Amino acid sequence: MTEEVVQYLRNNREALLNRLYDFLSIPSISTDSEYKEDVKKGAEFVADYLNEIGFEQVEIIETERHPLVYAEWMKAENAPTALFYGHYDVQPADPYEEWVSEPFQPEVRDGRIYARGSSDDKGQVFMHLSVFEAYMNTVGELPVNIKVCIEGEEEIGSENLTKILKNNKEKFAADFSVISDSGMVESGQPTITYGLKGFTGLEFTLKGPSSDLHSGMYGGAVRNPAMAMAHLLTTLKNEEEVVMVDGFYDGVEELTDEERKLIKEVPGEDFKASTGITDTTPEKGFTAKEHTMTRPTLEINGLYSGYQGEGTKTIIPSTATAKITCRLVPGQDPDRIQDLIVEHLNHHVPNGVTIDITREPLSAKAYKVDPNHPLVQKAGDSLTKAFGKETVYVRMGGSIPVVELLDQLYKKPVVLLGFGTPEDGLHSPNESFPLESFDKGMETIVYYWDSVTK
Amino acid sequence: MTEEVVQYLRNNREALLNRLYDFLSIPSISTDSEYKEDVKKGAEFVADYLNEIGFEQVEIIETERHPLVYAEWMKAENAPTALFYGHYDVQPADPYEEWVSEPFQPEVRDGRIYARGSSDDKGQVFMHLSVFEAYMNTVGELPVNIKVCIEGEEEIGSENLTKILKNNKEKFAADFSVISDSGMVESGQPTITYGLKGFTGLEFTLKGPSSDLHSGMYGGAVRNPAMAMAHLLTTLKNEEEVVMVDGFYDGVEELTDEERKLIKEVPGEDFKASTGITDTTPEKGFTAKEHTMTRPTLEINGLYSGYQGEGTKTIIPSTATAKITCRLVPGQDPDRIQDLIVEHLNHHVPNGVTIDITREPLSAKAYKVDPNHPLVQKAGDSLTKAFGKETVYVRMGGSIPVVELLDQLYKKPVVLLGFGTPEDGLHSPNESFPLESFDKGMETIVYYWDSVTK
Numbered sequence: 043m044t045e046e047v048v049q050y051l052r053n054n055r056e057a058l059l060n061r062l063y064d065f066l067s068i069p070s071i072s073t074d075s076e077y078k079e080d081v082k083k084g085a086e087f088v089a090d091y092l093n094e095i096g097f098e099q100v101e102i103i104e105t106e107r108h109p110l111v112y113a114e115w116m117k118a119e120n121a122p123t124a125l126f127y128g129h130y131d132v133q134p135a136d137p138y139e140e141w142v143s144e145p146f147q148p149e150v151r152d153g154r155i156y157a158r159g160s161s162d163d164k165g166q167v168f169m170h171l172s173v174f175e176a177y178m179n180t181v182g183e184l185p186v187n188i189k190v191c192i193e194g195e196e197e198i199g200s201e202n203l204t205k206i207l208k209n210n211k212e213k214f215a216a217d218f219s220v221i222s223d224s225g226m227v228e229s230g231q232p233t234i235t236y237g238l239k240g241f242t243g244l245e246f247t248l249k250g251p252s253s254d255l256h257s258g259m260y261g262g263a264v265r266n267p268a269m270a271m272a273h274l275l276t277t278l279k280n281e282e283e284v285v286m287v288d289g290f291y292d293g294v295e296e297l298t299d300e301e302r303k304l305i306k307e308v309p310g311e312d313f314k315a316s317t318g319i320t321d322t323t324p325e326k327g328f329t330a331k332e333h334t335m336t337r338p339t340l341e342i343n344g345l346y347s348g349y350q351g352e353g354t355k356t357i358i359p360s361t362a363t364a365k366i367t368c369r370l371v372p373g374q375d376p377d378r379i380q381d382l383i384v385e386h387l388n389h390h391v392p393n394g395v396t397i398d399i400t401r402e403p404l405s406a407k408a409y410k411v412d413p414n415h416p417l418v419q420k421a422g423d424s425l426t427k428a429f430g431k432e433t434v435y436v437r438m439g440g441s442i443p444v445v446e447l448l449d450q451l452y453k454k455p456v457v458l459l460g461f462g463t464p465e466d467g468l469h470s471p472n473e474s475f476p477l478e479s480f481d482k483g484m485e486t487i488v489y490y491w492d493s494v495t496k
Numbered sequence: 497m498t499e500e501v502v503q504y505l506r507n508n509r510e511a512l513l514n515r516l517y518d519f520l521s522i523p524s525i526s527t528d529s530e531y532k533e534d535v536k537k538g539a540e541f542v543a544d545y546l547n548e549i550g551f552e553q554v555e556i557i558e559t560e561r562h563p564l565v566y567a568e569w570m571k572a573e574n575a576p577t578a579l580f581y582g583h584y585d586v587q588p589a590d591p592y593e594e595w596v597s598e599p600f601q602p603e604v605r606d607g608r609i610y611a612r613g614s615s616d617d618k619g620q621v622f623m624h625l626s627v628f629e630a631y632m633n634t635v636g637e638l639p640v641n642i643k644v645c646i647e648g649e650e651e652i653g654s655e656n657l658t659k660i661l662k663n664n665k666e667k668f669a670a671d672f673s674v675i676s677d678s679g680m681v682e683s684g685q686p687t688i689t690y691g692l693k694g695f696t697g698l699e700f701t702l703k704g705p706s707s708d709l710h711s712g713m714y715g716g717a718v719r720n721p722a723m724a725m726a727h728l729l730t731t732l733k734n735e736e737e738v739v740m741v742d743g744f745y746d747g748v749e750e751l752t753d754e755e756r757k758l759i760k761e762v763p764g765e766d767f768k769a770s771t772g773i774t775d776t777t778p779e780k781g782f783t784a785k786e787h788t789m790t791r792p793t794l795e796i797n798g799l800y801s802g803y804q805g806e807g808t809k810t811i812i813p814s815t816a817t818a819k820i821t822c823r824l825v826p827g828q829d830p831d832r833i834q835d836l837i838v839e840h841l842n843h844h845v846p847n848g849v850t851i852d853i854t855r856e857p858l859s860a861k862a863y864k865v866d867p868n869h870p871l872v873q874k875a876g877d878s879l880t881k882a883f884g885k886e887t888v889y890v891r892m893g894g895s896i897p898v899v900e901l902l903d904q905l906y907k908k909p910v911v912l913l914g915f916g917t918p919e920d921g922l923h924s925p926n927e928s929f930p931l932e933s934f935d936k937g938m939e940t941i942v943y944y945w946d947s948v949t950k
Contacts, residue, residue, distance in 0.1 A: 260893070265773070268729075
């Protein structure tokens, strides 16, 4: 039975890929209101496909911004119900000039599909839909009950999804969730992500003089907000990459020797090759992999003050601004961490300047599922079978807010079955997705649905 | 005789002001090549006026960029020769939208002439030309020999003036120089500036990963260039405003108790009212006035890294850049200071990032003239007579590169007879100049030329 489904996918590969290219050709950029109609087309594409497959109650749920597509197929008696989540919206294509081929005209080069959304997340969503199609057109039914939830606002914070899930908890309820919006530790290395980091952020501006001043006339009298910012920032994290905010590490689990050993064994790049850096600089006492996977971080995402043009402008800038975000681990509450940082900043702001803090409203708690849970182990086994290589189980530094939301609402496992690779260039120019991941990924999904009923 | 000249200025005030408004209406912005023809018109205005007054050998000396106007009147037998320097170019008018009236359509409001260049330096240059006119149209001659040098590149570094002066040393030689391109410590308080600071600068970029990275996937492995920049910047200057670069203060003269007393007595604002700051923050052990007037400074003029748009972008920036300049005092060599900072930066750059330093090619040594020199004292006395208030002698934090050049080339006194006020808004929107300074300033100049022959 399983082989029949897999064979269908092989036989129809070209037609499926062509349909995927149609999906990828829709510039469903959620952040830019100019693309509102295109985002809508993205939702319609998904809904049409779900209808064609034979899903029931296919709905395009309108929201204040972009629609969400819901559908279900609930005819598998005595079988569990899975919620499949994904998103059909994409990041903007800028810097546009850096794309080798058009971002919304998919092109295959060297075994990769180049297009915005090919990996994040249209490509991976499409693979699931194709597997549903394959089941229905061969076996005539799905092995499990499925609820499908594909949103159009993931790249802008999932605000409306959050509201809808909270207000319709029963409608979306399932025994477990499956999400393919993550990646593998290296190309061809099957990977199950069993933990994600949480997230909080804020922006702050130091205000000095009411306008930029002549550095000769006022230098020596006036605190320079840019230098004050440098001093303030260094109180947040020292050169050993240890966050100095009081209470920041409270509740963070100690890394066990066993975990350290497991992390050490995870294959994958050493960070230097793919980033061009000279040295990795993890937190004191941890390796780079240990830090990215299991330790919280505090990063400056943006910093600006004064003159940025060519040459020299001898001013004391009026203000300096920094944007920071933290990635959090289990045991850390994002709101509490934000409070601690606000308190720290207010306490450490140098005299001669004042501080203005804006809290980032979006946040997420960290997520961790037991890697030994049967539904997680079955996902790993399916990967191993399809890719012909032992699956590794890792925690990742990224955050997927919906995962934490599902965990909080339903207390049921969320299985992260990601097929992306480190070379995909998510959110960057020339985003791509390997054809190998497309083929073996769909096979994995077939094996997985098949295995969860056993 | 003096009274006759002063009377001429009073009688012809309206005609002179109208002519000044014509001068101020020329947008002679030297930095922007779109205004090249207007800068030329500025030079022609000056040359025409000098010809009309009766100067000889009036020349518009072409350079690689903007012309310089030269003229002389050498018929005062047994009298000294003065070089009068000024500049007819101006700063750009942006941010244009902040101007209350058009920057190049002079308007008088509340006793001030509002126009770009009204104070810096067209207004002050014009006052000198009007005084020459008044002498010629009353007495029929000037009391001293005068060489006039009015350049069009002061706002962009006086590069061609420097070349011309060095190649034509004899032509521009004089017994002393007079410059009116500075200001008074407060409005109505006659001030002689007997010292200026020197200047050096550089820009440096810290380079981390070859492109912006996902802060979740790489946070904890990769040194964040923005945070590395904060750490590096704090090694340059501590929170007590002491520069930490080895050797920075070598050769700087100790401030004597007498100087401290003199500085304390200098009237003028406390820096808070005009800047809106909550506290002054001078170097440890010095007052704000002592620091601005006599101590070297190191200031960040610009700082930037990563994302500057609205909201959050969870990246580790690829680079971070800072622009810094120092104001130097006697005893500090700008080239040596630049070397020391370069050495310091290379030594302190955190691991995981590399540094790329660009040295600012322009620099200037500090300048100090003996405030008791008779030619300086006569300038002070003339101010006192015209403004009806005792003149104060101060050192200023600003830099005028040509002053150092004249000092170095000729070793003769440079008298800084400035009529600007702290409210003039040099280089800012709504630049203005008080009519009081225009009237009393011209009177001062008459008294001064008259006194130097006695």
